[in-house]
Amino acid sequence: MKDDTRLCLKDTEPNNDKILKNYAECIAKREKFVKYDITVAKITKKGDGYLATPYEIDIKGATADGEKEVNLFVKNIIANDTFGGFFSIKEAYNRECYFYKELSKIFSQLQEGKVPKGDKLNMVKGYEESTTEAIIMDNATKKGYKTLNRMEVVAPLKFIELALEQLAKIHGLGFVIHEEMPEYFNDNIAIKEFPMIFNEEWKKIARSAINITLKNLNPVPRKKAEGFVPKILSKLEEYYKEKSLIRTLCHGDFRVMNLLMKEINGEVTEVIPIDYQIIYYGCPATDVLYLLYGSTDLNLRKQHHKRLINLYYDTLSRFLKYFEIDVKDVYPRKEFDAAIERRSEFGLMMALYFYPLFFAPDDDVPEITEDFTTKHYKLDSEIMKKVEEIIEEFEEAGLL
Template sequence: MDNNSDVRDTFEGKIKLSEEFTENLQKSIQDIIKREEYISHSIDVRKLSTGGNNFLGELYEIDVKGKTKDGEKETNIFLKRIIHNDDFKVYSIPEVYKKEAFVYKELGKIFNELQENANIPNDDRFKMVKSYDETSGEVIILENLARKGFKIMPRMDVMTIEFAKLSIEQLAKFHALSFVLQKMKKEYFDTRIKSIKQSFVYDDYWNEFVKNMYEVSTSKLDEVTKARIKRFFDTSLDKYPKYMNGLSSNIKCLCHGDFKMNNVLMKEKDGRVIEVIAIDYQQIYFGCPVIDLIYFIYAASDRDFRKQHLSYLKDRYYETLTSFLNYFSIGISTVYPREEFEECFRNSLDYALMYTLYMLPMFFLCDDVPDLSKDELLEMNISVDKRFYDRMQGIINDFIELGVI
């Protein structure tokens, strides 16, 4: 950086920008500082441990403090830099970074414009983290909302009902804005949204990977239950890609694709969640919105939570979708009739068992998290927290009751 830069001790020792960041990335940070009109400044850079929340990015916090013509100022930046791994076979890492850059640099601005034009009150809008123009397919550069009190709920916790309600409302608004684009900016929707495909590659390598995850998920079950789930698992290998490619429903919109608890920032007051903001748009795709909803609920709940709140949260999603579309004078029956929503939710519920068998172990990895920039997925030693097995048993009990297995 410049002579005013001050790089302090960090999580993994002293980071020197000239060694950690490429020349282009250094220039991007410098351009941000210049745009903020600092006369003099210091920079504090910290590399963050992902704690199992992010496998394919290096995370940094950058705090810029100094003087402007108007006085003292501080700029707080969060940075996610791509990890390159050409041998990562389940999806293209550059592709998913390009998707996220598209959301922050282009789509977010359109969403803001739509909400401004509809005069939606600030408190009722779909919210996004501020992105800097320097965001690209190599690096995502955002305002660091941790400095404003936002944090991520621990990934192995069962979510609170306040968190679930606010998160599902934001998800419904995200989906609603996709329906609005389809109605109000059809050419843009057809060329820029409808064409977004699911990133995962469903081939023999994928099948081997999810088989390994399935072995972990079922390792502590009794033999009778294992046999029942094995029959389900074998048929799921063909059905799961259909869910993820939007073939399970005639109703489609832009889906988040990874709407789980640790991809939602939250702010608390007096021990209660009062605000949430979704992050991490790397897995967006054009598909069935119900899949996002089911994914979120089952990734962050236990059996008791679902018994108490599943019906309420499903209703809350649909009510929010309805009321948000009303801002744009779009009747819910013209885009997603209630009967069709209910039928789709009912018919797609077995997706929850599929993806939890496939993916839930990754949410419960112990502290020794694999480095997916180097490690071979099929050779990973999966060690999960003991809480995983109770959570998985509860999901299996759900689907035994439903008659799915």
């Protein structure tokens, strides 16, 4: 092993070589390595993200205290600045860089000495070397964490329970910052609107995505769903940007792919939220419904929906007590229930619009440079069964 850094690149893009090496060398020096090797590998798994080229970086060597290894995960920004003219990739990286370099530290400081270790918000460690072009984190997969397969139609119940508890803590810390650091909250969180621009370009993409779902439906449910399409185009923006309801810091993309989990003997024991690229100031009920309709099926919701809603709110209430905040003062139960009720159509919006984006077959996952309006592909039968269940559920509720 050489005393100087040796970079072993594997399938990396030439224009990324220098910056990846600089990241690793800076971290190696700050971690007090005296000699070390660095290996960098591009992760080529398709379909797991539209906005990043992911890499694993391993630093192995010696410090004055002995042998040491640091495992990193890097999300490197793709070249394009915008997605379809309605979503800024640069802004997504700005938000996630802000989370890992600043907001996560505030979360940790607020919880220190108040929240028991086992009840804190779970977070992956971010590194100071992160920039608005590359987010650098601990590689949690080396510690036994993993994500569910993105094509997982129904997540395990325990996974959903743990995820809702974590979501309540994200929202709760937003309320805590508002109460304890109001000036900071107003200057840094309240200014973050949902980053999607609901313009004509977005409408074209939305119509294309919805048409993919409709073409995959059987004739009867397709006819029922077609009349609902105009509502998606008009109300989705309202749900994300409505200012009349109580708001706090929201995750914005709280689904299976953005949640790490650990299992012991086949049982999910821990969940860690990741991917804070869409954090915004909005209605927390939207995050809750986004998870429930993105990761459960009709059977699970029929059996557990009310209990899961209660679990989220009870966790929020309990968590806020650590900071001597009464949930009734910041988010009364009647306000939460009203927000859930006012977003009663959100689940069907997800099924028709988001599902073809979430569950595109690996070979059909749209590249950022593609014209999505020309795409058409067959969705998995289990996914379409889930869509038809949601249509049935909404018809029974009188919403179709």
